[in-house]
Amino acid sequence: MKRLFRLVTPLAVLSLAAFCQARAEDSPNGTQLDFTVTGEAHAAPTLLTVRLFGRADSTSAIEAQKTLNAHMADAMKMASGQAGIEAQADSYSLSDQTPERGPTRWTARQDLSLSGKEAVAILDLSGKLQSHGLMMDGLEWSLDSETRETLLAQARTQALQKVRKEAEESARTLGLHVVRLKQVRVSSMEPGPRPVMLMAARASGDSFTPPQGTPQEQTLRVTVSVQAELAP
Known part of the structure; x- marks a missing residue:
């Protein structure tokens, strides 16, 4: 009985030490x-950005595009060279609509954006471009x-x-x-x-009141x- 006790005791001590070490590592x-x-x-x-667009309609896809291209070329010429204003011609699309009666109508459209820090100048230019036939699509501050x-x-x-x-x-x-x-x-x-x-505005002849935009913090x-x- 004494021999058995002496043999088991080291094993019990070893097992207990290993158990304690494992718990310490896991904690x-x-x-x-x-x-x-x-x-x-x-x-x-x-930074103020004004978005405008031009469009042209015709029964001919080619004529609709020719009209729009000439119109946008004039608009870009008006917008270019303005100090502190970046004018950019954006997306271009051509769509058709066929009514139940009558020929297919083609619509060409192109976007134009004006951006810069000089809000008064940008709003004034956007008013002139709308008098030239472009339409306002949006205005945003950033x-x-x-x-x-x-x-x-x-x-x-x-x-x-x-x-x-x-x-x-x-x-x-x-x-x-x-x-x-x-x-x-x-x-x-x-x-x-x-x-x-934006409130809807109506142009009278060649005059057009520029839109107003109040910046928010x-x-x-x-x-x-x-x-x-x-x-x-």
């Missing part, structure tokens, strides 16, 4: 805290790329400055302290262009997601 070294902070930056929009990058940097800095303070306050509340910040993820949320509702947000390790 976490500290408390993990996941949280998110947000930084914001605000500014008035700096941020130019330089201003957008500046605002994103401000929002990101604000969010990152909140990280350490938020982690330390949460740790104190839990009776712990911050060991380290293990993961930091940064993401941004940018507003899209803000469309402006833009807000850029940067979110920082953090994983912190806390310990007693």
Whole structure:
């Protein structure tokens, strides 16, 4: 009986030691805290974009396109050379419609956009182009790329400055302290262009009152997601 006891005891001690070691390796070294902070930056929009289009109808597809092409060439000539205004001819389409009676009608259409920081000049030019026969399709405010990058940097800095303070306050509340910040993820949320509702306007002869567009404040947000390790 004594021999049996002496043989079993080392095995029992070994098994117990291995069990304790495994539990220690599986247990976490500290408390993990996941949280998110947000930084914001605000500014008035700096870039105005006006969208117009020209169209021509004819029973001949070729004639509809010829008329539209000549019309848009004149419009681009009027828009080109304007300081601070970027004029761009955009999408082009040709569609047909066949009524129950009568020949097929072809419609050619092309979009034209005006964009820039000089809102008054852009609105004035858009009025002249509408007097020339183009039609308004939309008007929207946004941020130019330089201003957008500046605002994103401000929002990101604000969010990152909140990280350490938020982690330390949460740790104190839990009776712990911050060991380290293990993961930091940064993401941004940018507003899209803000469309402006337009009232229908009627031209009288060659005169046309330009549309009015009131800029609304833009807000850029940067979110920082953090994983912190806390310990007693």
